[in-house]
């Protein structure tokens with residue numbers, strides 16, 4: 001066989017020359033180009049996926065370099081958008097494929113367009129709200145997607161194949177209240193954990209693209225304790241998304257509501273539902289990463305040149321920006337959506 005860039009992959013019998021041909025004709029969207037998304041897009045680009053759409057709303061920061069493998073110090077200095085920085089690195093790694101970079105916040109308004117024309121969607125996001133949006137849009141358009149998430153030393157992944165498998169809302173019927181979930185900005189994450197989860201996601205995508213049966217389970221891993229646990233998730237009867245076809249996140253009835261507050265250099269975020277957040281507990285976590293104060297009514301938190309004022313219902317005002325996408329990123333990072 002003539003040596004080419006894919007020869008080692010073609011020698012792998014489950015792919016072979018036919019599989020490689022299918023991979024080169026495939027189109028994939030990766031949503032979120034961070035710890036998971038950089039590893040996923042790197043592997044799929046090098047594997048020869050013919051078209052990659054890289055979607056991200058954020059720019060590169062120093063604390064990303066520990067695990068977001070496509071970025072370097074120069075990207076931090078030039079504050080490049082992650083999608084743009086990643087696309088540049090990947091075009092240099094494989095000039096034979098098409099790579100599109102899209103710098104945008106994924107919302108109910110644009111998610112269907114963002115996943116249009118691709119064969120499969122890979123989740124590299126860091127929040128449940130966007131994942132539920134991807135879940136709705138993927139079910140509505142009958143497009144498979146691969147869920148992935150990691151925190152600390154553990155992570156999980158699951159394939160959602162419309163009409164065949166359970167969906168994310170079968171696994172998590174309701175999103176937890178803001179502040180209830182741990183996240184990597186207050187609890188940390190190992191690059192080894194995100195790397196393993198992302199590699200599993202990329203392998204599942206390749207399997208799907210060459211026509212193999214995707215894994216029907218939720219796979220939970222811990223790289224510190226060396227654990228792999230596989231669970232079967234049954235489609236949930238009356239699941240609003242995959243059984244009833246009620247796409248509540250896509251309809252915007254469950255998504256948060258963001259408004260720039262004119263002339264105040266601030267943005268207000270209102271979650272879709274009112275909650276009772278234990279602010280003193282959240283203060284304890286946030287005090288590890290910034291300045292906090294709690295006056296019994298609202299929690300204020302300062303970091304990255306911004307101030308967040310959080311009310312117990314989950315409503316927040318973020319000072320120091322008028323950019324709604326930036327404010328959502330800040331809120332997602334420290335409070336969670």
Ligand SMILES: [Zn+2]
Nearest residue numbers: 167170239242
């Ligand atoms: Zn479902």
